[in-house]
Amino acid sequence: MLLLLTVVGFTVLLVICILCIVINLSANKRKGTASVLAVMGSGGHTKEMLSLLSGLGPHYRPRYYVIANTDTMSKQKVEEFEQQKNITENSKPEFSLVLIPRSREVAQSWGSTVLSTLYALFKSFPVVFSCNPDLILCNGPGTCVPICLAGLLLKILRLGRVQIVYVESICRVDTLSMSAWMLYYVADQMLVQWPSLQTKFPRTQYIGKLV
């Protein structure tokens, strides 16, 4: 029953999203820039993500930040980061915050986790479809899995040409995180920050310590 409801829900969403995209597509494509959808996570993930974003030049705009609705800390950090970026690049702010429900709070029961994960998936698709970014950038929080799956669907349906880039946390020296396992074949580029990890997982790339 639940499955059926989900399938019907997704189909309806899909139709709406396709309409949105057809309308948006022509307006969205500007030459020489790349729009970014960055998935923010708790503490360490957010810190690493902002460090990665600091390496991107002014051509990466607009920037959409996906943040769990309970995560006020990341919201604040992103706003500080953007403020700083405006000062150094002397540019107008071109970013927006997209709040989505968190898939699992600490100490939540597994039964309700399944439901809230489905709900998170349900909310992720319209986000990705309406932003239709050139780049989805993520580094490990659970939220990034449904977002990347939505990005993959965009590509399969040939509605977008998004590049999914996954950067594994510097904490991972020998093993991949759960999210990286799940996205190992979904991500177009998977970067790791220790050479030893690259050797174990040949689909990944090591270009140095980034954060």
Add this chain to the structure above:
Amino acid sequence: MSSARKRGQNSVFVTVGTTQFEKLTDYVCSSAVLKTLANLGYRKVVVQIGRGRDPLIDTVPGIEVEVYRLKPSITEDIRQASLVISHAGAGSCLETLAANKPLLVVINDDLMNNHQLELAYQLNKDGHLFYCTVSTLVDTLHSVDFSSLKPFPPGQPHKFGQFMDRLFNINN
């Protein structure tokens, strides 16, 4: 011992992040550890205890102990310390190394499968920190030479930018 004195700095910062690590927070407030630290020339210990219970603080002459639970940022406490004793949490370790402070990581034996140990072991292998367990803390403090630790180079986000520029054919 003398390195702490030489620089005229003499405080130790103990941090366990947002978790609890009572074995460590209790132990560093005991006379065994406080005497060791006093003998090594330290005059103050600041202990961040996270969600753990309040420790009993032994009185040891010549060394002052300050305890708190959580702060929005531990940057200032790290900056003021001449030695940081930390749990294996990546955030605390990386922040300490970024501040170029000597670091001793205390591994929690109750959390041996924690993936965060990966990073601590690697950073030790590369000579950026020392590690021990609660039971070997005093011996380790006596035996290691913190001045032999190597600085941990900062990350290079511009390399990520170059990688992305190639991917998107963007010429800056």
